Amino acid sequence: MSTDTPARLLQLLSLLQTPREWPGGELSERLGVSRRTVRRDVDRLRELGYPVQATKGADGGYRLVAGKAMPPLVLDDEEAVAIAVGLRAGAGHAVEGVDEASVRALAKLEQVLPSRLRHRVSTLQAATTPLTTGDGASIAxxxxxxxxxAIAGREQLRFAYRAGDGAESRRRTEPYRxxxxxxxxxxxxxxLGREDWxxxxxxxxxxxxxxxxxFAQRELxxxxxxxxLRQSMYRRQETYEFDVTFVAPADFVTARLPAWLGAPEPIDDGRCRLRASTxxxxxxxAVRLAMVDCEFTVHAPAELVACVRDLGGRLSRAVGG
Incomplete structure (x- = not known):
């Protein structure tokens, strides 16, 4: 019978975080304690803020339910490695939808991973070749x-940087986002070297x-x-205005285009129009617009109209059309 209460509570919490109901008898066998001890341990978890729900019946059962706040998770080795590998794969290839929150989660997880698990994560990732789309470069x-x-701790960050023209420099910065x-x-x-954002x-x-x-965070x-970032990118490159009508509702089109292009304006129940710059x-x-998966008409600029026309003809010829 286990007498190490803290270790037993962690083991019980790990079991309860599996999405199922655990009969009291099965928990008793898993933990090597009496059912009475299981009940006391469940009460301790509740006092710590874990919402454990009990069900009545011949054997009775327990399950962890959603509460007002997310309590700390207890992961076994395999679960921790799986989550870390998934987050690293997404972050390293700039997958759309994987944003800074995912990177912060990865930073927290890797900070507390034992060295043996960090080694397993690195080994598994090194042996895996992901199939990615787009032209985004890979990132460690x-x-x-x-x-x-560094952003979370408001610590100055130093790094080497290679500009688009190949020029290399050393930078000392106050990272913001x-x-x-x-x-x-x-x-x-x-x-800090250029005294500007x-x-x-x-x-x-x-x-x-x-x-x-x-450092004390400056006002952006x-x-x-x-x-x-959007304004900075537009200052550095030539942009153009475009105008497109889609034969689809605005929410359908919005979900299939990058957020930085803005939201189209509804025309009626079945159409919407997007005027933006890029x-x-x-x-x-032209490819982006085709991937929205609905009929559309490009009104401007003339260069985009011509490009879409050429792309349509090329695709038609590819299938003998």
């Missing part, structure tokens, strides 16, 4: 987690190092990191 997950930790565009990750930070493509960052030097000019190549925009 350690780079993202170092940045996320990580922003994912779906294809790439960007760091929005105050560059900057955006950095994370795939061009190497040797990131959180110095431990704390736009107040929003995603908006600052710096993406017209070839890429």
């Amino acid at each position: 997950p350690e780079t993202l987690t170092t940045m996320a930790s 990580l922003v994912s565009t779906g294809r790439r990750w960007y760091l929005v930070a105050y560059d 900057r955006t950095f493509r994370v795939d061009r960052v190497s040797e990131p190092f959180a110095t431990g030097a704390r 000019p736009t107040g929003d990191a995603a908006e600052y 710096g993406d190549a017209v070839e890429w925009m």
Whole structure:
């Protein structure tokens, strides 16, 4: 019979976090204690804020239900490795929808992983080749987690940076936010050497190092990191206005286009119109529009109209149309 109450409570909590109902007798056998002890341990978990629900019956049962706040999770080795590998794979390839919250979760998890599990995660990822889409460059997950930790702790961050023209430099920054565009990750930070705000493509960052030097967070000019990145990208590249009508409801189209393009305006129940600007190549925009999976008409610019026409003809010829 187990007499180590803290260890037993952790084991009980781990069992209850499996989404099923546990009969009291089965918990008693698993833990090597009496049913009375199981009941007392369940009461202890409730006192700690874990919402354990009991059911009546011949054997009685227990299950952990959703509460007002999420209590700390207890993961076994296999579960921890699976979650870490999944988060690292998503973060390292800028999968659309995997944002800074996922990177923060990965940073927290890897911080507390025992060394033996960190080794298993690294080994498994090194032996796996993911099939990814888009032209986003791969990123070492350690780079993202170092940045996320520095942002959370408000620590100055140093790193080597390679600009688009190949020029290399060393930067000392006050990191503000990580922003994912779906294809790439960007760091929005105050560059102490340039004494101004900057955006950095994370795939061009190497040797990131959180110095431990704390800073008081400055006010970002736009107040929003995603908006600052959008404006910064448009300042650096030539943009154009486009105008497209979709034969589909606005919410359908919104769910299938990048958020930074904005939301289309409803025309009626079956159509909507999007007027926005972008710096993406017209070839890429033509493919993006086709991927919305509905009929559409491009009104402007003429270059995009021509590109969509050429793409449609090329696809038709590819299937003998």
